[in-house]
Amino acid sequence: MLTGSKTTFKVRQMLPDIKERMLSQSGMNARSRDVFGLRCLPGECVLQRAVMVRKKLSAREGRGWLSGTLFCTHFRVAFVPQDSPKPDDNADPVLLGDHDVALASIEKVVVVGPNRTKLVTPNSSLKFTPEELVLYCRDMRVICFLFDRLTPDTQVLEMTYTIAKTYQPPKPGSVLSFQNAALGSVEMKQFLSNRRRDSHMNWCESVSDWEQELERCGASGWRVSSVNDRFEMSTSLPRFIVVPQKVLDTELKKSFAHFNEGRIPRWCWRHPRGSDLLRMASFQNNIYYEKDDVRNLEMVLFGCQSSLCVVVELGEELPSPADIQLAHGRLRSLCLGDISTSVSVPDDKWLSSLESTRWLDYARSCLKKASEVACLLRGSHLTVALQEAEDRDMSCVVSSLVQVMCDPHCRTQRGFQGLVQKEWVTAGHRFYSRVNHHRDNDKEEAPVFLLFLDCVWQLLYQFPSRFQLTNDFLLALHDSVHLPLFSSFLANCQRERCKRHQNSGQSYTPVNGWRDTLHSDSSPDPCDPPLPPVWDWALQYSQQRRDAFTQPVPPLPPAQPLLNGNLNTNPDSHRSDAVPGSVFLLSRGTFSCPANLLPWRGSGGSSVYKKSHRRAASSENVPGLERLLKAWALTELPCGLGSSSSSRPQGPLDPYEPLLPLLTGPCMGLWRECYLRGALHAQAFSHPVSANHAHPVERLAREVQQLKDKLAQVSAGTPHSPPPAKVAEPRRSDTNLNQNTNNGTFLFPAQRPQGPAGPRAVPAPTSTNHQTSRGPPPSSAPPTRPAHRDAGGSNKQSFLFGDLSAREQQQVHYYAATSNAKLPKGSGSSMAS
């Protein structure tokens, strides 16, 4: 296989010999095959294998090194730890193991030799044998493999070349081949087409989905309209939109023309106090308004509220997609550093460099805007309409942030997934262009969604106990965005997704008058593999890792809010079902009522407007609105100062009280667990894996769970309580313990490994606990147990990477729990009684 001398190797063309290089190829009929311990996907070929490789573990994985075998297939770089449990052939295929990297995630391949580092490209030839292989990933992971002396040189070189040649350099067309490598086999297609959707979340795709959401929010007065069922009204809007009940479809149809891309005001969410959140694109100004149009438009805009509508303009104070792209690029290069160029920001300039990325500024401005909107919504009966030119970027961010802040349901994993479906996926955030997997339009690329995730993390960071979802979940979502496998992120709107599903455009043909936003190369190809939605986490993550997506015991306010729209006790809500009242514009924190806010109310439509005797927005309302915003400013001050109660009531929290984050400099955090995951400046350090006693939080969580179960039991036994509808989920305890030993204690460097049967062993938790029905037995616990061999002297200038916010890790690991951690219905209601 090698040409040239021992020290110089020329890389051969890949295509001719790829077949012969394939060490194995799982057969067509074998569902999956275990090749040297690697469980291949159907149709997956192992191209190269290197033995005696060590993988550097990140802080989250516990640090240290893990020995095993490295594989390169035509879909991923896989790493199988030495004594990992034998894969279960009957289990469903998991695309990526815990230590694997999809080729499409790799951005850069760098090797480290005796005294040098080199960026490896598909055409590189190496003049030295690498000692270390570093994979820089698009999702900001940096994965590092160390070749042992015992790894045969040829394997090292071949592995490097193979990865360099097969990873997907960003170019148009490579995505499809990657998708085919992952999902293209007959078995995979079959497997995927048999997958069931998660029925516990709202997909916001069908009429009933939307009706369910309306019901959940207690949004009376609204209905689901299928006027856009065939995308005739707006190509980028979903098939079903929610509009005021009193507006007929025929009336509605006339409104589309007045908005950019036909994106008329639509309902998003109702605050439990009765205010509605709407979003819309900017007005088309140059269109003639008929009298009826104006009436219809106002009916749509005012929604169910009659008196007050605040239009929140999102253009001005928020970053543009180009800003976000630029900031994210700076953040990437700042956090990743670069081993190949040795350019990394000196430590003493870290803070100012971080500031100059402006990433945190942008996150702050999004949160600020969302806080303002949240404050308006909680105030009284009014309609808040988010307006953005295209209504496809920042309005996704703001509308979903508002809901995360105000609606506890959106802070659960399932609720959050539904939210992303509602405000991003079906609402037509242009994931295809913004993520730019196909590299066909770099100008449009902008990680708007990632900025949103950062904002959510900021909220999680400031209100950790108000979330049921965890940092692990956000990370998983963050990383999945960079994997071009999921239908959720590979289309610009629902119409494109539908087209793809239908295999041809037969059902949904674009209608004249609307420009076709489809990209030419995404035209449906019957050979394309069916793409799963990102929410099918089992495709990517093991049960154990999915368990860590939620906290074991839900945050105090029950995760299932029953919003009925009647929480309002606000006396200053003057409802009148008469004509719409005032419209205000909120911009830069102040309210105004510019004459041309509603184009039809300007000179052109003034006659109509006068006839309908609507007064210009009365300025009496302005102070009221400003008070709402001021209320926010005051919540920044503790009540002790702002009001007479010197200490904030720590009593039962109103679950719908919005989470208003603090936005001053010292309060904005950096998502270190995400952006600094791969930072190479901190050296690996051997660390112990011992201590088999659970973390106090863990123990307490378990105890609480037991109590809850018992409560459910007891209340089920009493006659006046509901039957034990669901017996409380037994919490996994074994898995958790093991997780603990792996993750919780890396904080302490070991001097010598401690036997697993330490004297402090917790009085056998399993004996008092429910037997877990899920989770592997302890022996099959995560194979991340790092080797102890380098605990000796090789650690001279290595520092134990204390933690990237160990709090977070802890929280995540210690709480790792079953995926549906909702209160069992039985116990929940009995508690309420």
Add this chain to the structure above:
Amino acid sequence: MASPVSVYNSNAMDTRISSTSRDSLKMELLADVSLLPGEDRITDKDIIYICPFNGAVKGKVLITNYRLYFKSSEADVVVILDVPLGAISRVEKMGGASSRGENSYGLDITCKDMRNLRFALKQEGHSRRDIFELLFRYAFPLSHSLPLFPYVTQEKFEESGWTVFTPIEELRRQGLPTNKWRFTLVNKNYELCDTYPTLLAVPYECRDEDLKRVATFRSRGRIPVLSWIHRENQAVIVRCSQPLVGMSGKRNKDDERYLDLIREANDTVKLTIFDARPSVNAVANKATGGGYEGDEYQNAELVFLDIQNIHVMRESLKKLKDIVYPNVEESHWLSSLESTHWLEHVKMVLSGAIQVADKVSNGNSVLVHCSDGWDRTAQLTSLSMLMLDSHYRTLRGFQVLIEKEWISFGHKFASRIGHGDKNHADQDRSPIFVQFIDCVWQMTKQFPTAFEFNERLLLTILDHLYSCRFGTFLYNCESARDQNEVRMKTVSLWALVNSKRESYLNPFYTPESGRVLYPVASMRHLELWVAYYIRWNPRIRQQQSPVEQRYLELLALRDEYLKKLEELQRSDSSPSSRLANSSSSSATSPSTPSQQYTHLQTPL
């Protein structure tokens, strides 16, 4: 401080007044102030507090011989200030009798704990003269020949905090003496070195006469003595001051021999000398007779740790105060923070300590010094001991560490803090100890389960570093403490701490011995200690650690369930055996942890 905000804040001073109900406002404003035993009211007065966050607030101020207490009289704004006089560094008159403008006449008070206070008075009849003089007098008692408050207080605690640390016990705990290390009382009367403790651990083979000769060659006689010994590899941390090399490059055979004895004690190949200073400063010190160990010390290697001196640290913290008080610098927070260099100094101290700990854990003995060996040296030895020895990470052990490495080895608390001294511009003042506590905090952040104590302990220590309520941090060294009978006449801070032990415990502490903690000393992973430096800003909500918050919630949840369970069982008129069983089981086997936790609820 403008109103207690956080849990921590409100407990920072233990005597904070909690009753703020409206009713009490109508009564005598200051009637409900609970004073310490022995605390006397000096004066009170109607005054206007110019709150940087709320504007002018009318109220009444009370001055005792321990504190300045202010309470607003306006019903809608409750502002309470409770400032120990010890925290005051400077009192100045603001404006004159003729100055114009509202509230331009009054007092301007600078505090040592990251805040300033402004009070305004009516511009008539020299209204501020009395209060200014009384405040000045009682805030700086030493400058007015008054006793410090610790000598006046009548506070009593069950346990005397002074027994927490006895040098001999601590050295024995470390496994001393050995056949290589012995104890000596050569400094019994502080004749060898007046800033050292009486009991010292020195190489076994070194006679007391040798020690005296070594002392002549070390600045202020602070000879190298053992601070800590590694139980397994017998490597030691030895601390001292700089050698008196001077411009002429003097040598001292005894000193060289002495260092070699230290090296030989555990067959270290090369003794590592960590000079905490930047090398430039070390060289510059030669001009004043000091210097550093040169090549004549065979079998030793010298490493400079580049930690700046007390003046640089003082200015750095001053800059930090400027950007966080009263208002947080908004527009360029991170670069402003960077320009204070405070975190960078913290990083340098930590990374120096890491190097010390790393050497020692690998079996190499080290010698640590700076110029006089009482500032940077104390930081380095105590931090590296904290990394190496899990005992110091317990609540008791941490007290021992401070008593030993800081108090008994003569960190000049009196000079650095200026207790009761009016000379606010004294160049000897410097927040070295604050910086040390900051480093400890950084470690607790990075290893949240490794420390038995919590953040609150650190805040309490820093509060009483200034408060002058306890004798713990008074005076510069042991000889001065003996002279002033501190241990006889005052109460120790540890008496307070150990009397409310639970409130300083970290619920997540996982005892773990024999582990060396190496924090990451990188700007990427250091954080500003917002809960201390910005705690007076009411806009900063104290962020409880998520884990801790979670823990508290779980506790609440557990209690709720327990109550529900109890109610259910009580309400059930026909108690079945099953229920009885379940209740008993909840009380027995699985509740071992529950019993363990109950006592933790109160503090948090």
